[in-house]
Amino acid sequence: MIQNDYITCRELIGFLADYLEGRLTEEQRHEFDRHLSVCPSCVNYLDAYRKTVALGRLALTPSDSSAQGRAPEGLLQAIKSARRN
Amino acid sequence: MNGATATADYDDAGLLARLRSNDEAAFDELVDLATPRLLSLARKMMPSEADAEDAVQDAFLNAFKNLPGFDGRSKLTTWLHQITVNACLMKLRSRRRRPETSIDSLLPEYLPDGHQKKPQKRWHEIAEGGIEKAEMCELVRSRISELPEQYRVVLVLRDVEGLDTEETAAVLEVTLDTVRTRLHRARQALKALLDPYFAGDTP
Known part of the structure; x- marks a missing residue:
């Protein structure tokens, strides 16, 4: 939009989620990439942000299939009997 | 009335109909079918296993009570998912064991x-x-x-x-x-x- 002027770190970081979700226009994306090409700190921020999302998912997703399998029998029975009472 | 989707891996409409007619076995089936997924969700939201199990139990009791008002436009499991989120939120709100810290210092x-x-x-x-x-x-x-x-x-x-x-x-x-x-x-x-x-x- 403004030639030779870069968007700021604040602008870039403020729209990071939109950037990753592909919600920016081509022009906005171009400005993001231009800023990233000259700002190692924002490149690191973007990388850390991406890894944070991945880590959150990894940490809270059960590593075995137990969550998709059986729940504790005691809980199942407690729910069933609570309904009947 | 019937909002069951073709992607359902169980007979959502059939199960709902049986629940509506107070078929005992249908209630047990729903508990067996949905509890693992709902418990997995509650574990992510609640601070302890006991809290998570309590929230799931609350959610089911709420669901059973509100079943007559369920319009069937979403799948039963989707509806239960929403009720479980709400049960977790209710439990969390009722405690407030520690004051919430502002998030601003982390931005x-x-x-x-x-x-x-x-x-x-x-x-x-x-x-x-x-x-x-x-x-x-x-x-x-x-x-x-x-x-x-x-x-x-x-x-x-x-x-x-x-x-x-x-x-x-x-x-x-x-x-x-x-x-x-x-x-x-x-x-x-x-x-x-x-x-x-x-x-x-x-x-």
């Missing part, structure tokens, strides 16, 4: 010209597998638990449960913009909490 600070006050250090590559992974996951879980509830819940629903912005907004009864803002702030805050462990030369 990046900027200079007047809009650039970052403190340059972001590069993160290590994330280790895969082994004991390290288990420890890392425990660390991340404990940091997620430090996030204020309204941010943690959005992070769980969007980034872990895989709900989209619209679905999350509907469950939490907030606007799409609120979901997007909270998600972005939650991720930024979690990143800041994890920075000491993953950024730069600190182990």
Whole structure:
């Protein structure tokens, strides 16, 4: 939009989620990439942000299939009997 | 009336009809079918296993009570998912064991010209597998638990449960913009909490 002027770190970081979700226009994306090409700190921020999302998912997703399998029998029975009472 | 989808891996409409006619076996089937998934959800939102199980039990009792009013436009499991989120939120709100910390101190600070006050250090590559992974996951879980509830819940629903912005907004009864803002702030805050462990030369 403004030639030779870069968007700021604040602008870039403020729209990071939109950037990753592909919600920016081509022009906005171009400005993001231009800023990233000259700002190692924002490149690191973007990388850390991406890894944070991945880590959150990894940490809270059960590593075995137990969550998709059986729940504790005691809980199942407690729910069933609570309904009947 | 009948909103069961072709993608259902069980007979949603059939089960609903049996529930409506007070078929005892149908209630047991629903509990067996839905509990593992709902418990997995509640474990992500609640601080302990006992709290998670309590929330799931509350959710089912609410669901059974409100079954006559269920319009059947969504799948039973989707409806139960929403009720479980609400049961978790109710439980969390009723406690408030510790005051919620402001998230602002975990967000990046900027200079007047809009650039970052403190340059972001590069993160290590994330280790895969082994004991390290288990420890890392425990660390991340404990940091997620430090996030204020309204941010943690959005992070769980969007980034872990895989709900989209619209679905999350509907469950939490907030606007799409609120979901997007909270998600972005939650991720930024979690990143800041994890920075000491993953950024730069600190182990």
